[in-house]
Amino acid sequence: MKGFLAKILLNMKAMSKRKRPDLKVPAPYMTEQEKILYNLIQSKQDLGIWSWDIKRETSLPDNVVDKSLKSLRSKLLIKEVVNVQFKGRKHYLASEFEPSSEITGGKWYNDQGFLETEFINFLKDQCLKHIRNLKIATVDTVANAVRRSRVLKIDCSSQEIGDIVRALVLDNDVIEMRSNGLGEFASVPTGRMCYKCRRSPDAMKEPRVGVMAWIPCGVCPRIARCMPGGTISPMTCEYYSKWLDF
Structure with a gap:
């Protein structure tokens, strides 16, 4: 009897799970133009896209693009981010992505795009x-x-x-x-x-003396083969050039 009741309870529990309504939040409604823009912006992932490139790639009228971008932002589907390389441009990213360091400049820039x-x-x-x-x-x-x-x-x-x-x-x-x-x-x-x-x-507070002590030739393993006009030469040595700049 107990086993029979247990089976009934399990069946009732399974039925209640199947009948439970889907609690997923429906996606905000988008017009056809908004879908085109959103799919393009989302495809760029963490790199995003400049508004001018959006207009160029979609060939939609400027006023339609501007209106659709504003609507997508209000629906929290996209966001505008600062591109440190081109601060005057409006750059858009799908909301589920965080901008790459190529866009934000990484740790070297703040949220406003300043160094x-x-x-x-x-x-x-x-x-x-x-x-x-x-x-x-x-x-x-x-x-x-x-x-x-x-x-x-x-x-x-x-x-x-x-x-x-x-x-x-x-x-x-x-x-x-x-x-x-x-x-x-x-x-x-x-x-x-x-x-x-x-x-x-x-030493930085004093006149620069003994600079020859820094010459890279002193630790170069190929110094014996180094000669003007040769394969290994002071004229082509990047370390010697840097030392001369010093």
């Missing part, structure tokens, strides 16, 4: 400090040192730290070179790009 100068300068100082402490550093060793220091409230990837380190090279604060695996480069695999500070903080 985060204070944050970038702070991160430059941190990277320069760690390169100075490490003597010879790679992007990965600098990134690991920054993470261990816990001075940042947000995590920066090795690629982002690499952007900052290369900015330091452009600022002439850091020298970029490839490891030859010898001497001071012994800790870095041969051929790996690495970085060192040009001068110590104290």
Whole structure:
């Protein structure tokens, strides 16, 4: 008897589940023009699309596109985002996507599309400090040192730290070179790009003396084959050119 009642209860429960109405929220109604625009914008995923390109690709009249975009925004199906490369343009993204770093500029820009100068300068100082402490550093060793220091409230990837380190090279604060695996480069695999500070903080306050100590020829494994007009030559050496710029 108990088994029979249990079967009845299970059957009733299954029937109630089948009869339960679908609670999914229906998609907002869209006109045919809105569907065309929405499908185009959605197809661009996290890159989105510029309003002018929307008009060009759909061939719809400008007033129809403008009206449809406004309607789609009011229905929360699309959103307008700032493109840091072209701030004056209206750029649209389907609401389910977050804009790519190519559009937003990543951590280097705020929500309004302006460069985060204070944050970038702070991160430059941190990277320069760690390169100075490490003597010879790679992007990965600098990134690991920054993470261990816990001075940042947000995590920066090795690629982002690499952007900052290369900015330091452009600022002439850091020298970029490839490891030859010898001497001071012994800790870095041969051929790996690495970085060192040009001068110590104290030296930067003094006249530049002893610059020859920085010449890359001193650690070059091919110095014996280097000669003017040869396959390996000071005229074609990128590291020698960078040293001359210093």
